[in-house]
Amino acid sequence: MKNFTENKTIGLMGALFISALLSSCFRPVLYLQNKTHYPVDVFYENQRPARPFDPLQDLEVKGEVQLSARQLDERNKRMLSRGNDMQQKELMLARLTLQAKNIGADALVAVKYTYYTSMTDNGYIMTGLAVKYKKEEETTAK
Numbered sequence: 001m002k003n004f005t006e007n008k009t010i011g012l013m014g015a016l017f018i019s020a021l022l023s024s025c026f027r028p029v030l031y032l033q034n035k036t037h038y039p040v041d042v043f044y045e046n047q048r049p050a051r052p053f054d055p056l057q058d059l060e061v062k063g064e065v066q067l068s069a070r071q072l073d074e075r076n077k078r079m080l081s082r083g084n085d086m087q088q089k090e091l092m093l094a095r096l097t098l099q100a101k102n103i104g105a106d107a108l109v110a111v112k113y114t115y116y117t118s119m120t121d122n123g124y125i126m127t128g129l130a131v132k133y134k135k136e137e138e139t140t141a142k
Helices: 002-025 086-102 136-141
Strands: 041-044 053-066 107-117 121-133
Parallel strands (some): 041 107
Antiparallel strands (some): 053 121
16 A cells, blocks of 8 residues: 555656656747737726826727627527627727827726627727826926
């Protein structure tokens, strides 16, 4: 019984060593902290910047995209999924942040994404308020 327990312990330690060795040799393909950097700061509906700001202008990006093959079941004429994928949303946000940068904004506040779906298209509207951060002497002088 003692040999069996010792062999089991050695086998378990060997397996752990080999798995640690193999996992340290390979780099992950998908990075979990893959954040997109935009030309201005982005704050969604439930977020606010820590710095005081002045509003500049309400901005909007809207459009329609045809349903993809993965969203529609042709045989049963049923919709399988709705809305835009993450890549399309990031593209919309990039367009919105470029609009904000072009008018001299430092950030987008209250960014909101809304979508609608018809039988053939996904429609979307992304809105946000372009703002300019106040200078430090403006906020400390008051």
